[in-house]
Amino acid sequence: MILTDSVPVSGVRRTADGYLVAEARVARTGIQDYLGTEVDPDNQHGLRDKPIVRVYRPESSVFHKDAMQSYAYRPMTNGHPGGDGVNSQNWKDLAIGQTGGDVVRDGQFVKVPLVLMDAKAIADFDAGKRELSMGYGAEVVFQDGTTDDGEHYDCYLGPMKMNHLSLEHRARGGEQLRIGDNKQPTPKGGHDMADSLRTVIVDGLSVQTTDQGAQAIDKLTKQLADAGVNIKTLTDAHAAALASKDADLAKRDAEIDSLKAKQLSDADIDKRVTARADLISKAKSIADADYTGKTDADIRKAVVVAKLGDAAVAGKADAYIDARFEILVEDAAKNPANDPFRQHMIHQDSKPGENPAEAARAKMLADFNSTQPAK
Structure with a gap:
C-alpha cells in the first residue's frame, strides 16, 4: 500500500546548471489524519467509510534502520503518481529530481537533501507549489490505542519504506510543514489559514x-x-x-x-351439424359403416377406399379424393335402390309415426353438441 505524507523544505539554493537544491524533512513521528479509503480501501477493518482515520507513527516506524535507508536516493515527482508509485518501468516519465544520501534524524523528524532538476517542476516551485508529500509503504496495524501524550489513534504503522517524494500545493501535516523561505509572519492575534x-x-x-x-x-x-x-x-x-x-x-x-x-355460434353449430349429417348420409348411401370420430376428409377417404380399394387413394391429394367421393355420391343418387343406408332406414325397428331419418338427424345433432365446449 502506498501512502502519502507531507513535509517542509529549507535551505533552498540554485546551482549553475539551474537545478534547485534544498534540505527537507521527509518524515516525522506522531499522529496524522488520513481518509478511511486510504487506510482501509476494502473495508476489512470497518474504517473505509470513516471520514478521518488517525494513524500513529511511533519512533520505531519512522527511525527504523530499514526506514532510514529507504529515504535516500528516492525519485521526486510533480504530484503523486497513481498505481504502485514509481518504479524502473515509469521512472523516466515521472522523475523530476531525487533525494540525496545524507539522511539524518532531526528531533522527531527525518531530514534529507534533495534536488529538483526538471524545469517545469522548478517553475511550479517558484509559482508557489512548495510543499512536499512523501509516498511510502508500511504495514498498517489495525489496533487503536493512546500515545504517551494522551492522543487517541485508530491504528499505527510498522517500519516505513519511502517510494517517492512529491511536490505538492498543500501539506497533509498543516502549517508547520510548509516551505518557510517566503512565508509571511502571521499577524499578532490572527490566524493565517489562507495557505x-x-x-x-x-x-x-x-x-x-x-x-x-x-x-x-x-x-x-x-x-x-x-x-x-x-x-x-x-x-x-x-x-x-x-x-x-x-x-x-x-x-x-x-x-x-x-x-x-x-368459438361457434348456435347458427354455426346448426350449419355444421346439418353438413355433417348430410355427409354421413351420403357416405352410408355408398358404404354403410361406422364413421363416428372421423373427420370429414377421413370419411370421404374411407368411402372411396371401401368402394374402389386402397389403390384409388394411394399418393392422391385431398382434392382428388373429394372429387372421387362426389362422383360416387352422384352414382348412388342415380341408383337409390342400392342405397344401403336407405335400406337400413327402411328396415330399422322404429316407433309408429316416427320419421327414421329425422330421428337419426336428431341423434347426430345431440352427439355433436355433446362434443362442443361449454360457453
Whole structure:
C-alpha cells in the first residue's frame, strides 16, 4: 500500500546548471489524519467509510534502520503518481529530481537533501507549489490505542519504506510543514489559514476547506453520483420488467380473442351439424359403416377406399379424393335402390309415426353438441 505524507523544505539554493537544491524533512513521528479509503480501501477493518482515520507513527516506524535507508536516493515527482508509485518501468516519465544520501534524524523528524532538476517542476516551485508529500509503504496495524501524550489513534504503522517524494500545493501535516523561505509572519492575534485552505466547487458554489475536507467532499460527491447511477439502474430494470409483463398480458389477450373468434355460434353449430349429417348420409348411401370420430376428409377417404380399394387413394391429394367421393355420391343418387343406408332406414325397428331419418338427424345433432365446449 502506498501512502502519502507531507513535509517542509529549507535551505533552498540554485546551482549553475539551474537545478534547485534544498534540505527537507521527509518524515516525522506522531499522529496524522488520513481518509478511511486510504487506510482501509476494502473495508476489512470497518474504517473505509470513516471520514478521518488517525494513524500513529511511533519512533520505531519512522527511525527504523530499514526506514532510514529507504529515504535516500528516492525519485521526486510533480504530484503523486497513481498505481504502485514509481518504479524502473515509469521512472523516466515521472522523475523530476531525487533525494540525496545524507539522511539524518532531526528531533522527531527525518531530514534529507534533495534536488529538483526538471524545469517545469522548478517553475511550479517558484509559482508557489512548495510543499512536499512523501509516498511510502508500511504495514498498517489495525489496533487503536493512546500515545504517551494522551492522543487517541485508530491504528499505527510498522517500519516505513519511502517510494517517492512529491511536490505538492498543500501539506497533509498543516502549517508547520510548509516551505518557510517566503512565508509571511502571521499577524499578532490572527490566524493565517489562507495557505492551508483550498477552494472546491460544491453544487455550483465555491467553498474553502482544508485538503482533508476537500478529499471528504470529493468522496461524498462520488457516492452521491454512484447512488444516482444505482437509482437509474433500478428504475430502468423496473420499467423493463413492467414492459415484459405488459407484453405477456397483450399476448394472452390476443390468445383469448383468438379463442373467442374460433368459438361457434348456435347458427354455426346448426350449419355444421346439418353438413355433417348430410355427409354421413351420403357416405352410408355408398358404404354403410361406422364413421363416428372421423373427420370429414377421413370419411370421404374411407368411402372411396371401401368402394374402389386402397389403390384409388394411394399418393392422391385431398382434392382428388373429394372429387372421387362426389362422383360416387352422384352414382348412388342415380341408383337409390342400392342405397344401403336407405335400406337400413327402411328396415330399422322404429316407433309408429316416427320419421327414421329425422330421428337419426336428431341423434347426430345431440352427439355433436355433446362434443362442443361449454360457453
